[in-house]
Amino acid sequence: MMEIPLFTVDAFARSCFDGNPAAVCLLEKALPEELYQNIAAEMNVSATAFIMKLSSTDDFSSGATFSLRWFTPKHEIDLCGHATLASAAVLFYHRENTNTEVVFKTLSGELRVRQRGESLVMDFPLSKPEVQDQSEYKDILKAAVGDMDIKEVCLSETSKKLLVRLTDTCDRSAFRSMKPVAEDLLRHEDGRKFQGIIVTMKGESVPLVKYDFVSRYFAPWHGVFEDPVCGSAHTVLAAYWSEKLRKKKMLAHQCSKRGGELELEVKDESRVDIAGQAVVIFQGTLKL
Known part of the structure; x- marks a missing residue:
């Protein structure tokens, strides 16, 4: 044995x-x-x-x-x-x-x-994503975020993750409560182009804490519908938000039911510390 x-x-x-x-x-x-x-x-x-x-x-x-x-x-x-x-x-x-x-x-x-x-x-x-034409992903974006307003869509080909940034004025309660259907996501993408969807928004303040950005992550292609806290997704998020916020050090929150907090520091063009x-x-x- x-x-x-x-x-x-x-x-x-x-x-x-x-x-x-x-x-x-x-x-x-x-x-x-x-x-x-x-x-x-x-x-x-x-x-x-x-x-x-x-x-x-x-x-x-x-x-x-x-x-x-x-x-x-x-x-x-x-x-x-x-x-x-x-x-x-x-x-x-x-x-x-x-x-x-x-x-x-x-x-x-x-x-x-x-x-x-x-x-x-x-x-x-660090996994830097590249900006994409939203129209190319119209069906799966609808399946993922419904009618919420999208500011930008990016793809990290190295990590095979699609990043969807919502507008700053989106309803945060809708963001936290959205429930895409796994079968709908799988029907619109077979995993060859990407294998996970990051949905993110600019940060928010909660009692005693101010987050630089928040996110959720869905990966039914891996057999995991929603990952509670995904470190590899934050290799993409860190690259994206560091550029947008012009910050090297950031505090992030993944807004799953369990939730989790990550401290990020972009070291250079290729590495990030995730704590x-x-x-x-x-x-x-x-x-x-």
Whole structure:
């Protein structure tokens, strides 16, 4: 029997049941390829992360570099922010890793995560979107946001995400309560051009906090209708809003039912720091 340490972590959350839940598995060695997807489907959260030692002499408490892969319930993905944050939380908070920074080798290159007070800071690639002709996306925009007024549509070809910016005068309660139908989105786009829709607005002030921008993210192409808090979507949002607001440091809020807060700092034309908190809420053993 194979036993795999398994954790559930609420990422981009200060307390349990907020933010975005991810499952995290610690692997001594690679699994049979089909097993990764079977485990992710069984966990049935937006992403399951697999942290693997790079050599048998490594240790999760003292090692500084690991392999990291992410799977949605449907397939493997190239980049996942909240599951990376969750993975670092398991290493730092549960395994008490002695390093101030860990490095993950992934399909998106080397990703570094460091501790900063109560937060974890991820060094991620920046994904600049390009402005699109709205008429080209007329049907899916209608399916996604209904009759809400659209200011601009952009596409990030590297991350395969469509960004839809609503006008500043749009009804914010309608933005928070909109419920596109997954089947309608899938009918208008088969995932070849993009695999996720970001809907965003300029920021708002809430008690004690002023957000530079807010967003929601829908990805039925990955088997995840609405992602509660999506780190990879913020690689696109950070690039977009940094240019529009002429700011390098921004505070963002993803307005899903669970919700989550992200601190962003655009470092240069290619990298962005994404910071957030995480809470490990479950520890167990997967027996196979």
